Amino acid sequence: MTDHQPKGLPAPLRFLAKPLPLLPVGTILSLAVRRLAARRPGVFDRIGPYRTCRFRIAPVDLDFDFLLVPDGTRARVDTIPRRARVASDVEIGGPLVDLLGLLDGTLDGDALFFTRTITVRGRTDAVVALRNAIEDAELKPADLLGLTGRLGTTADAVILKAIALLRRLATEPSGRESADPPGGSSPSITPFGSRS
Amino acid sequence: MSLELVCPAGTPSALRAAVEAGAHSVYCGFRDETNARNFPGLNFSPDELVDGIRFAHRHGAKVLVAINTFVRAGHPTAWIKALANAEGAGADAVILADIALLDHAKRHHPSLRLHLSVQAAAATPEAIQFYAEAFDVKRVVLPRVLSVEEIAALAKEITVETEAFVFGGLCPMAEGRCSLSSYATGKSPNLTGVCSPPEHVTYTDDAEGTTAKLARFTIERFGAGEPAGYPTLCKGRFIAEGKTGHWFEDPVSLNAAELIRPLAKAGVTALKIEGRQRGKGYVAEVVAAFRAAVDAIAAGRDDPDTAKRLAGLTEGGKQTAGAYKKTWR
Numbered sequence: 355m356t357d358h359q360p361k362g363l364p365a366p367l368r369f370l371a372k373p374l375p376l377l378p379v380g381t382i383l384s385l386a387v388r389r390l391a392a393r394r395p396g397v398f399d400r401i402g403p404y405r406t407c408r409f410r411i412a413p414v415d416l417d418f419d420f421l422l423v424p425d426g427t428r429a430r431v432d433t434i435p436r437r438a439r440v441a442s443d444v445e446i447g448g449p450l451v452d453l454l455g456l457l458d459g460t461l462d463g464d465a466l467f468f469t470r471t472i473t474v475r476g477r478t479d480a481v482v483a484l485r486n487a488i489e490d491a492e493l494k495p496a497d498l499l500g501l502t503g504r505l506g507t508t509a510d511a512v513i514l515k516a517i518a519l520l521r522r523l524a525t526e527p528s529g530r531e532s533a534d535p536p537g538g539s540s541p542s543i544t545p546f547g548s549r550s
Numbered sequence: 551m552s553l554e555l556v557c558p559a560g561t562p563s564a565l566r567a568a569v570e571a572g573a574h575s576v577y578c579g580f581r582d583e584t585n586a587r588n589f590p591g592l593n594f595s596p597d598e599l600v601d602g603i604r605f606a607h608r609h610g611a612k613v614l615v616a617i618n619t620f621v622r623a624g625h626p627t628a629w630i631k632a633l634a635n636a637e638g639a640g641a642d643a644v645i646l647a648d649i650a651l652l653d654h655a656k657r658h659h660p661s662l663r664l665h666l667s668v669q670a671a672a673a674t675p676e677a678i679q680f681y682a683e684a685f686d687v688k689r690v691v692l693p694r695v696l697s698v699e700e701i702a703a704l705a706k707e708i709t710v711e712t713e714a715f716v717f718g719g720l721c722p723m724a725e726g727r728c729s730l731s732s733y734a735t736g737k738s739p740n741l742t743g744v745c746s747p748p749e750h751v752t753y754t755d756d757a758e759g760t761t762a763k764l765a766r767f768t769i770e771r772f773g774a775g776e777p778a779g780y781p782t783l784c785k786g787r788f789i790a791e792g793k794t795g796h797w798f799e800d801p802v803s804l805n806a807a808e809l810i811r812p813l814a815k816a817g818v819t820a821l822k823i824e825g826r827q828r829g830k831g832y833v834a835e836v837v838a839a840f841r842a843a844v845d846a847i848a849a850g851r852d853d854p855d856t857a858k859r860l861a862g863l864t865e866g867g868k869q870t871a872g873a874y875k876k877t878w879r
Contacts, residue, residue: 400561400591459563462831465863468778473760478781479590479749486591489829490561 362415362449364523371416374433383420383431386498391426394497398426400487404480410434410442413450424484444480448472451521456485458517459492552848553810554820556614556713557837560592560827565602565613567830572841575612577645578602578826579743584632585616586669587826588743599639612642616826618667619743620648630654637662645691646670652685665689665713669740675707682710689713691822694804695722697876698812705817714813716806717836717860718824719780720799720872721745727798730783734765746782753781777868803864804872807840807856811847813874832863 363371391398398405401424411420421432421440434440446453452471455461463485466472474481491497495513496506557573559565568576579585581593594602603613615636621629629651636644637659644662646652647669655664668691672678681687689711692701705712721727728739731746739745750765762770762781769786772778779785779801787796806813810821821844823836843856861869 402590404590459830462829462835462863464828465832468864469862470772470775470778473755474753475755477749478751478753479747482592482748483590485829486561486589490563490591492563492830 363451363520367520367523368415368417374416374418380420380430380432383498384429386500387422387424387429387431388427389500390493390497391429393500394491395426397487397491397493398424398429400490401483404477404483407443407477407480407484408441409480409484410440410445411453412436412445412447413453414447415450424487442476444474444476444484446472446474446481451517454517455521457488457493458514459489463489553814553818553844554713555837555840555844556820556822558718558823558826558828558833559602560587560589560825561830562594562598562602564826564828564830564833566605567834568837569606569609569611571834571837573611573837575614575642575820576602576606577614577616577822579616579618580632580635582628582632583622583741583743584619584629586618586667586739586743587616588619589827590748592827596635596639599635599641603640607640613640614643614645614665615639615641616645616667617651618645618647618669620669620741621650622741626650626654633659633662643688649685652681652687656685663688665691666710667691668693668715673704675704678704678708678710682708689819691715693722694720695873698809698816698874701813701818702816711819712817713820713822714806714818715804715824716810716813716821717840718803718828720802720804720870721784721824722799722873727784730798731764734767734783746780751781800868800870802868802870805857805860805864805869806871806874807843807853807860809871809874810840810843810853814847835863836860 405425406423409422411422417436418433419436421434421442423430448466448471452461452466456463467474494510496509499509501509554574556575556577557568559568559576559578565576565578579587579593581595582588585593587593606613617629617632617636633644633655642663643665644655645665645667646655647667652664655662664685664687666672666681666687666689671693672681672690673693673696678690681690687710691713694715696704701712701714728745732738735747735750737744737747746764752763754761759771759773761768764781764783767783769781769783784798785796785801787794790797813821821840823840825832839856839859843853846852846854857869
């Protein structure tokens with residue numbers, strides 16, 4: 355057995371993230387997911403019957419969670435306080451940078467699960483369907499923002515650099531809140547958007 | 551001659567990742583019970599297969615379509631349709647296990663190249679030659695129960711190509727372990743195409759850690775931070791006669807990277823990477839590592855430490871050469 359604890363955001367960044375639930379983050383994300391569904395319905399087809407499930411996404415290094423219902427153009431995202439008792443079908447927990455890595459395909463979900471970096475509770479079939487749909491979607495930030503052309507390319511570059519910086523801050527010793535998972539840092543795989 | 555690297559793709563994006571990482575061939579299946587990785591959100595629609603094959607061919611890679619479950623008695627339509635869709639999409643080969651489906655393919659799709667799936671568990675010259683002579687099978691995917699020496703001896707006695715697993719799941723299949731999942735869940739890995747169906751898998755936490763269950767069976771308890779494995783009964787940890795252990799199978803990954811040269815010498819044609827249920831990140835990393843190793847060995851160089859490179863992607867953080875080195879003998 356090992357003393358595994360997930361990596362986390364540095365304390366200053368956690369502090370900066372605290373007021374996010376006061377902003378209309380849920381509304382913005384809901385609109386973004388609905389826009390994505392209108393442009394790329396195939397992504398949501400792959401989720402199949404699980405698109406009406408309630409997925410609680412719980413970054414361990416934030417004070418709030420996200421509740422996602424990926425129901426295509428009727429999708430909804432809400433922010434909820436960390437310990438709030440809200441009914442959900444699924445809960446996926448882990449450090450924010452690792453959850454972002456799953457979203458953009460930088461990290462392998464199974465490898466993160468094997469090393470216990472992420473945890474899964476509830477309907478495993480719904481988790482598997484969502485993960486496979488996200489895997490195939492090859493999402494870029496511009497997809498969620500609804501940006502195309504040069505603007506989309508620029509947005510991708512800026513946001514991805516920011517995420518990479520976040521990942522470095524979360525893994526560097528000075529910014530580390532806790533230890534690496536057993537066997538070293540999280541399994542990093544391909545650079546996001548390497549094919550684009 | 552260089553070994554052919556056969557790589558998994560559970561989704562179109564994984565197919566592209568495999569091809570771009572250097573796969574010579576990619577294997578995939580349709581989004582139904584006709585293939586042995588029938589998980590939610592996974593696999594290809596017929597249209598996606600057409601696009602995937604077009605992409606692969608444009609990059610000089612082949613696509614092999616796994617239609618490798620056993621046909622449900624009295625309901626062959628899905629399997630027959632899958633064969634027609636695979637041929638229509640331009641598949642380079644289909645990977646089959648069911649004798650009736652092999653027979654149908656030979657009669658109705660004579661130009662389709664047939665590979666024998668590992669699900670058929672053909673491990674003797676007699677069995678393999680039967681499939682070769684009866685159905686004109688061109689290649690056999692070997693069950694993961696043979697040593698390198700046994701493969702070398704086998705290869706001398708058969709007239710078809712051989713494909714050997716080199717990385718990923720160890721599933722022997724031949725000796726009935728899959729029946730554990732069927733017994734627990736009512737769904738068969740070999741018929742329905744799904745081992746440990748995720749709708750039957752649950753994880754619960756308490757003060758001592760996490761408990762994994764398959765249907766009503768507790769199959770594993772992990773302490774906090776203890777590496778986890780796939781929630782399959784065959785890899786469960788049980789107490790028997792006062793001792794706790796993985797009595798059916800250890801939760802480890804096969805990694806035969808160091809055996810590429812011996813496998814080539816044994817007459818193996820193709821090396822297969824398991825993992826259609828894994829993400830494109832896994833696919834890209836494993837394929838790139840094995841392609842580098844295959845190329846290095848073909849050029850007379852040493853293996854570039856592939857096993858170490860892939861350690862982070864193994865199940866439970868552990869790897870083994872499995873039956874290729876029968877160290878227990």
